[in-house]
Amino acid sequence: MKRVMLVVAYDGTDYHGWQFQPGVPTIEGELNKALRELLGEEISVIGASRTDSGVHAFCNVAVFDTDTRIPAEKLSYALNQRLPEDIKIQRSMEVAGNFHPRHCNSKKTYEYRILNCEFPLPTKRRYSHFTYVHLDVERMQKAADYLVGEHDFKSFCAVGAVTETTVRTIYTLSVERQDREIVIRVCGNGFLYNMVRIIAGTLMEVGRGNYAPEKVKDILVSEDRAAAGPTAPACGLTLVAYEWPDGAEFNYSF
């Protein structure tokens, strides 16, 4: 028996998110199916980030145990033969038997992309949220700076989400214009349900002038979801980096 870690990239457009649900396509469901066909074992992978419907990833992480004699690093090639074109393994490797992708001191980085120009660009539509309302990137960055550090992010968590604590740490949060796109890049030790999309929706309100940048301080303090901006659409969100402080060999970033 060995424990195998997969680094998984996907275009989430046509999936109902990571987590398995009967009767609808999910990333976890496709991985379990490909593993069952390849290894002849009933396998349920454990995912690091249970991304929502429509969200993309360059490097989500999945772990499973298997009795196969196929070397762990060869599984990527064999699985990619069986996976659909919108889900591809980027790396497979053996890890310690007690490694759990959610119980470890990892850093995750998400990017939220906004196409901000007069008309939508078809080749960006799957991976960016479009708005023609001009957004002021400097104001957005000023607001973003208030969110960096350890805070109670209850105002930035979907109502009804179950979690032990709503305290999280954001290490970096940048807002940058790249040609016609605005890229919000956030690195933290973990994110609450919808947290990055609520941050993006709130920063967009600041960018269009509806909120003063300083309002973000008050939103944090209020610990009230209703005080923050709307949840930005899923298509703009991509999980782009995963890092383990104690295992440089696992690091994977774009």
Added chain:
Amino acid sequence: MKRVMLVVAYDGTDYHGWQFQPGVPTIEGELNKALRELLGEEISVIGASRTDSGVHAFCNVAVFDTDTRIPAEKLSYALNQRLPEDIKIQRSMEVAGNFHPRHCNSKKTYEYRILNCEFPLPTKRRYSHFTYVHLDVERMQKAADYLVGEHDFKSFCAVGAVTETTVRTIYTLSVERQDREIVIRVCGNGFLYNMVRIIAGTLMEVGRGNYAPEKVKDILVSEDRAAAGPTAPACGLTLVAYEWPDGAEFNYSF
């Protein structure tokens, strides 16, 4: 009666190319349909570049004549309401009554993208051609340099294509690595049928070591399609810029 120019962006993945064909989806067909519905006139647009099945564009150009009283610059908004999400007008404007998008001294720029890493990345699959064989960008650039200038590009034209002359001018041709992608960017006064894809396929042969960079000189001189490399797949190709030397106001580039 006025003549209107449209700048059209599209994701060509799901279309049988620009040119109208009965019974299959084409860019021209979708534009004519949206114009007919909007204006109540039978309109057949004239396109600047009749891109192939699966090829994308940020800024192809289409021209038509109309009696409408809607101001030309408002047509973009009204058409985008009726067009599918993978075709969007970027600009509409009135032009001189004798303006013809193919009979003018324009410069076009195409990009050919190659995803060159160990495993395919799902979010790149629609707009890049994937190969895991390592390509040497410096060799490719050396070969590309032989193609710059005015040449007879008969070796780089699909067999059977009808054209008055196979002489064209390439102004610039660069090969650059951008993270995991290799971007071939070529600017010229016009391109023969499949010319950019045959250039890309030939440069890939150089990049993987099958051809010496100098072989490209011999391929040009041979005036024989069979001497050049294969036609690279359509998905990697995007029309990215259109420039008119005498009309800076028309220029459109990404």
